[in-house]
Amino acid sequence: MSFTDWSVSSRGSVNFVGLDNYTLILSGKGTTSVRFLNSVKNLVIYVPLTLSIGLSLSLALALITRQLSRKLFSVFRGIYFVPYVLPLFLCAGIWQWFMTTGTGLVASALANIGIGRGITWDSTKYYAIIYVMMVDIWNSAGFNFVIISAGMADISPDLYEAAEIDGASTFQKMTKITIPLLEPILFFVITYGFISALQVYDIPWIISNGSDINSVGGPGQVMSFPVMEMVRNIYLGGKSGLGRACAEGVSLMTVILAVTAIQFKARRKKV
């Protein structure tokens, strides 16, 4: 389908256009292409940062709560999972309110300590990506935390006992036992995180007010991501709209599959 010129309005008459859609979106000429390439650029910044910060946070939380009593652990687990339970559109809504310059709680708190003073977060380059990152990490940390801590619970307590007899400190136990044995879990979390981060859509779409087709991604597309561009092409209709959207989707999928394949391969080598 990515090789045709169909659109929402074309009925029956769909022509094969070969690689035209691909050359168009990758050429860097015309609005569609410029927007798409820009969204890819944003994605390249967004994905690694979100993954690394989000995962280190959940890992740290899991390591901390692991040292606490069983009861406290369940309480914290229950609390940490709350943001993940909220649908993404609500997370976006809440944070949009928090991050409004002047009236938002978090934005004004950050301005007070000198971060982003006098900036509209959703329309300034880079700040917009950080904004989306904050919402996403807030939302997904609970999920990663639950999985990581479940993996930790599977590690046999004998190992820790043995280490204790050998005189290992808490920190040593963490780095020498917990993290290496957690490898398969971390692998899953990273792979899953990659796949979902590459498809980031709901949060930036809502924050940048995607229901108005002209404002997708905010001014200058500071907050635009590939999936948003795809959906924009669908809504926009026009000639080859769907074909272009498909081409963008296929490009994105190729990246996802490639990344996943690389991850699996790298892992097999290590184990």
Next chain:
Amino acid sequence: MKTKKKREQWILIMLAAVWGLVCLFPLWVLFSGTFSLDTNNLTRTFFPNSLTNGIAKCKEALVTVEIAASTVHTLIYTSVTVAGILVISSLAAYEFTFYHFPLKRLLFGLLMASMMLPQVLYIIPLYRLVFAMKLADTFAGISFPMMVSALSVFVMMQFLEDLPLSFIESARIDGAGHFQIYGRIVLPLMRNGILTTVVLMFMKIWGQYLWPALVTGQKIKPISVTISNMLNPNFWIDPRTKIAAMLIAMIPPMTIYLTFQRYVIEGITMSGVKG
């Protein structure tokens, strides 16, 4: 030594509590923002102080922002979808766990691979299909495509694996057919699995945005679309009503989570650790 250990514990609790606060604080602010007087500065309202104003705002949100109507609509299509998922996935899980058939490994591999595919990819063909079937903007049109869920098959299979094969065999010796075995033995025994799937899927579909937004138009209003339209800066409403609307929209998923917390966390763990 003992006191040092105790101090360590306290520091850890404090650290853990900081993130807990980050998780819960927004919800609290949302709550206190709704139930406060119009004269309060919203940026500095941390405690609720007016019940009547809060109720008025909630009413306004339910009627003017159409939160009530959207909640009902969302409830309808979510329930239909979850019911569909249950039928399809439990049958599939039963098949995959207990029967051998040609290409089983390949089919299962495909199923698992489909979990990794981005939703956006099949959304365009699906949209075309639903549009061509004239199901756009109907409950059926929203629900059908979301009924196929590899994740729920996977979760149910985890529960079925604990079921001894001898149950099935003895039933078959007694002359029970496939559907008899499925209905009389497998379904009752996998109650927990079904409950977990229902809870997980309900929350997931409740929060869906991309697909419902694409396929609905004038008639059906998914809650996600209503909320995101409300957040549009061109759509001016009283900020407290806005907050109240979000607070109300939060109630259904939170209720489910609080009631079935054990199943939710178990289900999530299962999909992660074993997968």
